[in-house]
Amino acid sequence: MGTTFRLLRIFLGESWHPRFVTFRHPAPANTEWHRRVFGCRVTFGQEFNDIVCSARDLEAPNPGADPVMARYSQRLLEMDHGPQTQMSDRVRNLVVLLLPRGHCRVEIVAQQLGVDRRTVANRLSVEGTTFKSLVNAMRRELLASYLHEGVRTMSEVAALLGFSELSAFSRWHRQQFGYPARTRQHKSP
Structure with a gap:
């Protein structure tokens, strides 16, 4: 999930943050690190590992596209x-x-x-x-x-x-x- 998040930031810019992130595994004792890294709400014990973004993020221009x-x-x-x-x-x-x-x-x-x-x-x-x-x-x-x-x-x-x-x-x-x-x-x- 961290690798995917970093790749998305390369494409969408360093200031980009997802709407929220979900993990299948139970919450660790301290979730502050997760919130600090992803910069958004993070939930655990969910059905899927997901990085949720807004629809406009998907339409961001790709300056390197060719x-x-x-x-x-x-x-x-x-x-x-x-x-x-x-x-x-x-x-x-x-x-x-x-x-x-x-x-x-x-x-x-x-x-x-x-x-x-x-x-x-x-x-x-x-x-x-x-x-x-x-x-x-x-x-x-x-x-x-x-x-x-x-x-x-x-x-x-x-x-x-x-x-x-x-x-x-x-x-x-x-x-x-x-x-x-x-x-x-x-x-x-």
Whole structure:
């Protein structure tokens, strides 16, 4: 529930709070922590675990919405995410959501997964990868899709890939591909 709440706040803004939250389990001895975290009425011993929001919250504009991300997200949703899902798959799923919002940092991903950053790093290491390499691979994949789509400027693409400045995107591009981003239309991905 905490992870879902944090994801909703990423999309709806840090000031967003649900109308109320319900839990199936009985109330703990002290419920103050729950009320402080969720910022609303919290009830226990209910039929469902729920985060209840207003209808207008569901109609809030999504500044990061775009067709490439929608197609990629659909593929992620269709994948089997059973209990044996690898850490790298779980991290990729969060990276694709967090990149366009500029929140793609290992600390944020670890928080969303309910672990600390060292746990993320250790599990990725066991799988033979790193957080940075997963982010770079995702950026390369999304860059190819955005360029293939051909309707966005390089500044827009840079922002969707999580770069706050075009210059940071340009440095990353040169490091990844060995040539400047401004010559990209002449090269293949």
